[in-house]
Amino acid sequence: MTENRWGSMLGSTAEDVLETMFFTSIEPADADAPPNERRLAVRLWFTGIPSGKLTLRVSEASARSLASNFLAAETDDPLPDAQLEAVVCELANMICGALLSQVGGEAHFRLSSPEPVEPGDFDPDLRPMKSLNLADGHLELWLELEEHAA
């Protein structure tokens, strides 16, 4: 499958998860994320066909909205950082699982538990496969595959 095809599936999967469980829509595309906004990042590994890793990075402001929506919290109730992280981890888990499900095949995939990573722990030359705008920030997804399927 081509990189383009992966990218488009990743985008539509992320959109489905964000809408269905986080009640959040994706805004029309615009410029790259400003470099100095605070962000959270998580990563998980998957095995199956294919194997690889998914990394998700999101603006802190967006993470707060997503968490507040998911947890049905009142907007003026500040959530602890641990909860923000837990929600972002679950978001990454659902996007990854739903994406791999669509690729299908008989082999069952396995997902590792998502873990936080340093928001700067990225190869600066590796652009995200998908970059999405949310109402109050940005969400970026890197999908790295071990096999390059045709």
Place this chain on the structure above:
Amino acid sequence: MAYRVLIVDDSAVMRAFIRRIMLLSGIEAAEFLEAGDGGEALEILRREWVDVVLTDINMPGMDGEQLVRRLEQDDLLKSLPVVVVSTDRTESRVSQMISLGARGYVKKPFLPETLRAELERVLGASQ
């Protein structure tokens, strides 16, 4: 009838999400028990009476597939209704879990009403 529900998922926030849906559904739940993986779930089931189990598949430690297999092998636990709640929506996985004994399957991401309907169907059938 008030149900005792065991929710098995390695994500605490997902367990909270599911718990909230059940509370809002009008399905009378007397108590919620939670486990982070299949091993913890089995420990709980050895000590406590439970009416229904909701379980993820992908979890560290014992996964949902192993859990369902172990429940089926146990004379006391094999009649316990299990609903799978998982991101894996491949046909092969769904039919595998059903053939292993799961009574219901909800694919993530899901609307709250979808989980409610599946629970009502499974709990209604097991009356």
Place this chain on the structure above:
Amino acid sequence: MSNLVVGMADCQVSRSGDDVLLTYALGSCIAVAIHDSVAGVGGLLHYMLPESSISPAKASENPYMFADTGIPLLFRQAYQQGAEKRRLVVRVAGGAQVMDKEGVFNIGKRNYLALRKILWKAGVLLQGEDVGGNISRTVRLEVGNGRFWLRSSGQEELELKPAAAASKGGNPWHTAS
């Protein structure tokens, strides 16, 4: 039967068993119908936009225009007439993806997501929904018996019975489910 028409950015709540609340031409707008069969209270809201923050002045002039100001007000008015949250049957229709006069394309979806967020936070689940697509809908709620009827452009009228939402099993805008 007494027909009470709910216009755009409008709301009616009634405790009179003869009343029928109706609203027309739901394109990207959403109609929220609520009914408590014990208290005999029914309410219908027709809102147009998701968030009042874009125009607080407009929202104080007409809170029914926005989901975040209109929906809580609909519920409050129903409570004032004797309805109770746990007894309320909530059904929605509309949110079509139509190009509205502002040229904004996905306002229907945004209206729907705003509704879902508000209801989830308020602790209310839906008992029926008919949303999305690109059709215009007309709905009516019979206060006497709580029946909710829906007509889509060119189709026959059909009843949206409670708990009809779950059968679709997923996000109305994504067919893979």
